Amino acid sequence: MVLRKVYTLVFVRKENQILLGYKKRGFGMNKWNGFGGKVEPNESILDAAIRELNEECGLTVETTDLKNLAHLEFTFTGEPVMMDCRVFSTNIFNGTPIETEEMLPRWFQIDQLPFDNMWPDDRIWFPYMFKNKLFYGKFNFNGVDTILNYKIRELESM
Numbered sequence: 001m002v003l004r005k006v007y008t009l010v011f012v013r014k015e016n017q018i019l020l021g022y023k024k025r026g027f028g029m030n031k032w033n034g035f036g037g038k039v040e041p042n043e044s045i046l047d048a049a050i051r052e053l054n055e056e057c058g059l060t061v062e063t064t065d066l067k068n069l070a071h072l073e074f075t076f077t078g079e080p081v082m083m084d085c086r087v088f089s090t091n092i093f094n095g096t097p098i099e100t101e102e103m104l105p106r107w108f109q110i111d112q113l114p115f116d117n118m119w120p121d122d123r124i125w126f127p128y129m130f131k132n133k134l135f136y137g138k139f140n141f142n143g144v145d146t147i148l149n150y151k152i153r154e155l156e157s158m
């Protein structure tokens with residue numbers, strides 16, 4: 001019986017740059033990633049995305065500014081969990097990114113990303129994100145570093 005948990009992931013864009021955070025502790029530690037986390041029982045997915053972004057790097061974004069780009073499902077061989085990850089992006093935001101206990105934020109040129117220090121699936125689906133296409137992906141992991149199999153496809157509408 002698989003336990004599905006919903007997560008958010010927000011990518012902030014500025015010209016040809018993308019804001020990534022270096023996870024200083026917890027799940028995904030020592031990897032650069034978008035900002036996000038668990039959706040609490042009492043909140044919408046959009047509200048969770050906005051809350052996590054603010055908690056992790058201090059930026060504020062409006063719900064209407066977030067564009068839902070992807071639905072990604074992550075499973076782990078031998079574990080009954082499935083991470084149902086909703087990916088959003090925006091180029092409209094308020095504030096300047098600040099370092100928090102969780103995250104060290106940094107702007108990267110989108111053609112110079114630290115993929116060796118990111119989740120292995122990112123190099124597979126980031127090109128879809130940069131085409132601003134809606135897409136759906138399923139990735140089956142063995143541990144945190146090895147993708148056993150995956151599928152990805154563009155969607156016309158979510």
Ligand SMILES: Cc1cc(-c2ccco2)c2oc(N)nc2c1
Nearest residue numbers: 007009033036074085119121122
């Ligand atoms: C297995 C996995 C999990 C996550 C994640 C998102 C939010 C919390 O964990 C990922 O994020 C990325 N970029 N790849 C990921 C793979």
